[in-house]
Amino acid sequence: MPEIVFDGKKVTVPAGTNLVEAGGAAGTSVPVFCYHKDLGAVGACRVCAVSIKQNDKTRMAMACMTEAQDGMDVTTLDPQSRQMRKWVTEWLMVNHPHDCPICDEGGECQLQDLTIATEHSIRRTELKKRTFENQYLGEFITHEMNRCITCYRCQRFYQDYAGGRDFGVTGSRDRVYFGRFEPGAFESAFSGNLVEMCPTGVFTDKLFRYKSRVWDLEISPSICPHCSVGCNILPGARHRMLQRVRARENEAVNGVFLCDRGQFGHGYIMDPARPRDLRMSDGTTDWDAALGVTGGALLEIARAHGGESVALITSTRASVETHFALEALASGALAGARISHFEDADREASALASLSALATAGAQPLEQSDLAGCDVLVIAGTSLVDEAPLAALAARQCARRGGRVFVVSPLERYLGDVATVIPTHPAAVAGTLEALASGTGDGAVAAAGKALMGAQKPGLLLGGDLLDGPALAAGAALARSLVRSHGSSGKPVRFGTLFPGPNGFGAAAMSKDAALAGILADLEAGKFKAAVVVESDAAAWSPRARQALGNLPLLIVLDYLPGILADTAQCFFPTEATYESNGIYVNRAGRAQGFAQVRVPGRSVIEEIRDDSFRRSYQRTPNEGGARMAWWILDALRKRTVGSPEVRDLAGIRDALAAARPAWAPLRAVLAGDEGTVLDPAAFQPATATTPAFERGDGLRVFRMDRTLGSEVLSRRSEPMRKMAGTPVALVSPGDAARLKLGGRVSLDAGGSAVELECRAEAGVPDGVVLVPRDVEWPILPKQGASVRVTAALAEAAR
Amino acid sequence: MIREIVDGFAVTWRKMFSKPVTVQYPEQKPVIPERYRGRIILTRDPSGEERCVACYLCSSACPVDCITIQAAERDDGRRYPEAFRINFNRCIFCGLCAEACPTLALQMSQDFEMAETDPRRLIYEKDRLTVDHGGKYPNYSFWEEAGVAVTHALGHGHQDVPPSDPRSNLP
Numbered sequence: 001m002p003e004i005v006f007d008g009k010k011v012t013v014p015a016g017t018n019l020v021e022a023g024g025a026a027g028t029s030v031p032v033f034c035y036h037k038d039l040g041a042v043g044a045c046r047v048c049a050v051s052i053k054q055n056d057k058t059r060m061a062m063a064c065m066t067e068a069q070d071g072m073d074v075t076t077l078d079p080q081s082r083q084m085r086k087w088v089t090e091w092l093m094v095n096h097p098h099d100c101p102i103c104d105e106g107g108e109c110q111l112q113d114l115t116i117a118t119e120h121s122i123r124r125t126e127l128k129k130r131t132f133e134n135q136y137l138g139e140f141i142t143h144e145m146n147r148c149i150t151c152y153r154c155q156r157f158y159q160d161y162a163g164g165r166d167f168g169v170t171g172s173r174d175r176v177y178f179g180r181f182e183p184g185a186f187e188s189a190f191s192g193n194l195v196e197m198c199p200t201g202v203f204t205d206k207l208f209r210y211k212s213r214v215w216d217l218e219i220s221p222s223i224c225p226h227c228s229v230g231c232n233i234l235p236g237a238r239h240r241m242l243q244r245v246r247a248r249e250n251e252a253v254n255g256v257f258l259c260d261r262g263q264f265g266h267g268y269i270m271d272p273a274r275p276r277d278l279r280m281s282d283g284t285t286d287w288d289a290a291l292g293v294t295g296g297a298l299l300e301i302a303r304a305h306g307g308e309s310v311a312l313i314t315s316t317r318a319s320v321e322t323h324f325a326l327e328a329l330a331s332g333a334l335a336g337a338r339i340s341h342f343e344d345a346d347r348e349a350s351a352l353a354s355l356s357a358l359a360t361a362g363a364q365p366l367e368q369s370d371l372a373g374c375d376v377l378v379i380a381g382t383s384l385v386d387e388a389p390l391a392a393l394a395a396r397q398c399a400r401r402g403g404r405v406f407v408v409s410p411l412e413r414y415l416g417d418v419a420t421v422i423p424t425h426p427a428a429v430a431g432t433l434e435a436l437a438s439g440t441g442d443g444a445v446a447a448a449g450k451a452l453m454g455a456q457k458p459g460l461l462l463g464g465d466l467l468d469g470p471a472l473a474a475g476a477a478l479a480r481s482l483v484r485s486h487g488s489s490g491k492p493v494r495f496g497t498l499f500p501g502p503n504g505f506g507a508a509a510m511s512k513d514a515a516l517a518g519i520l521a522d523l524e525a526g527k528f529k530a531a532v533v534v535e536s537d538a539a540a541w542s543p544r545a546r547q548a549l550g551n552l553p554l555l556i557v558l559d560y561l562p563g564i565l566a567d568t569a570q571c572f573f574p575t576e577a578t579y580e581s582n583g584i585y586v587n588r589a590g591r592a593q594g595f596a597q598v599r600v601p602g603r604s605v606i607e608e609i610r611d612d613s614f615r616r617s618y619q620r621t622p623n624e625g626g627a628r629m630a631w632w633i634l635d636a637l638r639k640r641t642v643g644s645p646e647v648r649d650l651a652g653i654r655d656a657l658a659a660a661r662p663a664w665a666p667l668r669a670v671l672a673g674d675e676g677t678v679l680d681p682a683a684f685q686p687a688t689a690t691t692p693a694f695e696r697g698d699g700l701r702v703f704r705m706d707r708t709l710g711s712e713v714l715s716r717r718s719e720p721m722r723k724m725a726g727t728p729v730a731l732v733s734p735g736d737a738a739r740l741k742l743g744g745r746v747s748l749d750a751g752g753s754a755v756e757l758e759c760r761a762e763a764g765v766p767d768g769v770v771l772v773p774r775d776v777e778w779p780i781l782p783k784q785g786a787s788v789r790v791t792a793a794l795a796e797a798a799r
Numbered sequence: 800m801i802r803e804i805v806d807g808f809a810v811t812w813r814k815m816f817s818k819p820v821t822v823q824y825p826e827q828k829p830v831i832p833e834r835y836r837g838r839i840i841l842t843r844d845p846s847g848e849e850r851c852v853a854c855y856l857c858s859s860a861c862p863v864d865c866i867t868i869q870a871a872e873r874d875d876g877r878r879y880p881e882a883f884r885i886n887f888n889r890c891i892f893c894g895l896c897a898e899a900c901p902t903l904a905l906q907m908s909q910d911f912e913m914a915e916t917d918p919r920r921l922i923y924e925k926d927r928l929t930v931d932h933g934g935k936y937p938n939y940s941f942w943e944e945a946g947v948a949v950t951h952a953l954g955h956g957h958q959d960v961p962p963s964d965p966r967s968n969l970p
Binding site for chain 1: 852853854855856858859867869870871872878880881882883884901902919922924925926941944945946947953954958959960961962963964965966967968969970
């Protein structure tokens with residue numbers, strides 16, 4: 001532990017700490033361009049020069065390249081270091097364009113800050129500036145190469161950290177150019193981080209282009225709602241318009257990174273098609289009256305037909321508070337109402353089984369930071385970059401730090417170059433996991449089993465969609481056996497699963513058992529008289545269930561997305577999306593994290609600009625019709641049906657939740673913007689958690705899965721996201737493609753439900769598997785692993 | 800007591816025969832200095848295009864928050880204010896906005912005759928702010944100096960050399 005003096009302050013830092021970090025510990029922020037704590041030091045920009053006095057000699061060195069040693073007296077304040085910084089900044093500015101007024105980086109630009117800090121205001125040279133052609137880099141990021149100061153951060157992030165291959169550096173001397181070989185969209189799912197990585201404005205957010213200055217944004221801590229990782233974000237809004245999303249640092253979850261889905265998938269918030277107004281079939285427009293009418297109608301039905309004639313459904317994108325408020329609605333006259341916390345029966349069963357696996361394994365939670373810290377990591381039953389992109393980025397860091405990564409999955413398209421991939425049919429994952437536990441198997445499976453047994457810090461991450469019940473059980477058993485073998489020597493065993501949606505863990509923890517399949521069957525049979533559907537999508541339901549819902553005497557829908565449910569509801573209440581409300585999501589590792597309101601729902605002042613001017617008149621409330629938090633609406637309905645007093649505030653509903661279910665008591669301590677609180681899955685063991693095995697048998701089997709961009713329910717409503725995602729493509733094995741002569745457009749027929757889409761052979765996909773993106777709309781959604789007939793669409797047309 | 804009264808009226812008597820200093824406004828117009836901080840204007844560049852690039856620096860510098868802007872992008876890539884509003888009810892004519900303006904678009908004019916009977920008329924939108932000349936700097940064009948290809952081909956601005964070839968490894 002070397003002790004050094006930094007700008008007159010004594011600090012002790014761990015051995016191996018460089019002087020930039022040591023300066024941070026001493027309260028001096030050493031200016032840097034090329035250094036980044038996650039990318040490391042390369043000493044390219046020369047701006048972090050400091051004077052070091054050691055053994056009665058003074059020398060100048062780059063702080064990022066110098067390790068702190070005992071007895072160093074470091075300063076950034078002497079004339080020599082000041083002059084050095086001034087020179088470096090001046091030569092970096094020689095070719096920098098004079099375009100700060102139109103640059104979106106302005107206000108958070110490190111080059112701008114340092115130019116001002118080093119007291120430059122006049123350009124001393126008459127030399128002309130070199131220029132570069134810019135490239136089209138897709139719908140998310142704008143390229144402005146003239147602003148580059150060659151710090152190499154972009155290349156180091158894109159290639160080294162995120163493993164991208166389609167972006168790099170070319171040229172020599174002052175022509176060094178950072179771009180793609182040919183203009184075109186970035187292939188990496190993490191390209192959005194270039195915006196934050198670049199210390200100046202070479203890569204800027206295309207969605208935020210020319211919208212605002214960063215200091216004008218209203219910013220609140222929030223949680224990304226696009227997958228179960230629960231990345232911490234800072235959305236920014238101005239004039240009631242959500243304009244951008246940036247990563248918020250949380251070492252336990254996302255570090256400082258985000259995936260493109262999270263960073264650029266916010267278009268649904270400002271979607272013109274979003275239902276923003278209260279809509280009642282009797283024409284009521286006043287909220288209070290509407291809640292009264294709705295509550296009265298619900299109460300009437302419950303009294304006439306009993307509580308069990310009411311179905312209550314919500315989904316994994318609703319907050320914990322909403323889930324609880326829906327449960328609380330089922331009391332008094334509505335006691336016995338049927339509740340499901342999921343919108344998709346398959347995913348409900350799988351999430352409950354995942355939670356049960358976590359609860360019974362007795363292992364430590366596998367958080368993002370733990371993924372990178374494992375020395376042996378086994379990922380099973382998921383294409384990780386598609387299902388939880390940031391988890392895949394963390395798994396890559398595990399491999400980069402020398403850990404061994406094994407992937408047991410029918411598809412792996414991100415970790416292939418750093419991991420040992422064991423291509424496995426989804427129905428066979430259970431067998432492979434059992435082989436890992438028992439140490440049997442051959443080749444890569446045996447190697448993985450051996451590595452796991454000998455690991456110091458083993459980790460096991462199970463997916464969601466491509467795993468069946470036996471595989472989850474086998475995964476839990478493997479984790480248990482690892483705990484047994486490693487626990488005695490004190491080595492931590494970490495075990496995690498993925499969940500659907502941002503609050504999948506919360507929804508599963510709130511559920512008593514898997515109920516949706518039964519509710520939908522009874523709905524088709526006409527057993528329900530009323531339904532309350534909260535922030536859910538009916539896409540995964542059978543057409544008959546959807547039709548039955550439309551024929552209900554009373555359908556109450558609370559949502560912020562447009563869709564068939566919102567259109568058919570007799571009582572539609574617009575709700576606030578994540579960025580507009582306060583609440584808690586529980587991420588895949590059980591970390592409960594709070595989010596706070598960023599913007600007020602309603603139309604934006606910017607959308608209402610006409611003839612070069614803002615609107616000239618305003619009403620006091622910004623919302624036409626208004627939107628409320630879903631739990632608040634449910635609570636108001638509860639007052640009007642059950643008759644209990646309203647809770648009205650967030651603390652109140654969390655207290656009520658803690659009183660009703662003590663396991664949730666830690667939620668009361670969660671604040672938006674803090675690190676979150678990890679819940680123990682063992683406290684939420686569901687009553688039943690049986691998920692059937694995937695059907696086995698010959699022939700092609702269809703599996704729905706996520707894709708990184710374009711399949712997730714919220715982000716796919718954003719226009720640039722749709723453009724970048726492209727049309728969905730079914731993936732088959734090269735063997736099957738050759739055998740059945742597949743390629744181009746094909747028709748998939750799963751027991752009478754047929755779709756037509758592009759098909760491609762993908763290396764690594766096992767024979768007998770057809771992987772179809774989740775956003776493909778089937779007439780009747782096939783079960784995971786259902787038998788499917790694939791024929792070339794052209795032949796179909798000819799016949 | 801009598802002495803004071805006599806002294807006072809003596810001054811009145813003397814001034815009755817000297818030249819008056821009162822300017823007979825509005826019949827007689829006062830001479831305004833060139834640097835007077837009067838009504839704010841948005842000027843145009845030599846080609847007649849609006850100069851403002853909606854960088855938000857004036858609205859940030861404004862101590863009374865009387866400027867509201869929304870930036871947008873024209874088809875040719877030019878950044879411009881989609882809406883630009885100054886609320887002269889609030890404006891204190893301090894001139895910080897004109898000082899902040901990096902493109903010399905926003906300037907203070909010599910006009911001070913802005914009195915209105917309806918305060919809503921003092922909220923100026925872009926059409927009432929924009930003038931058809933370059934104000935105090937008739938020859939400056941931001942886009943020629945900025946190094947951004949909007950008014951000219953890439954690399955042909957005043958300070959630029961034509962684009963270099965990043966594929967070349969020649970010295």
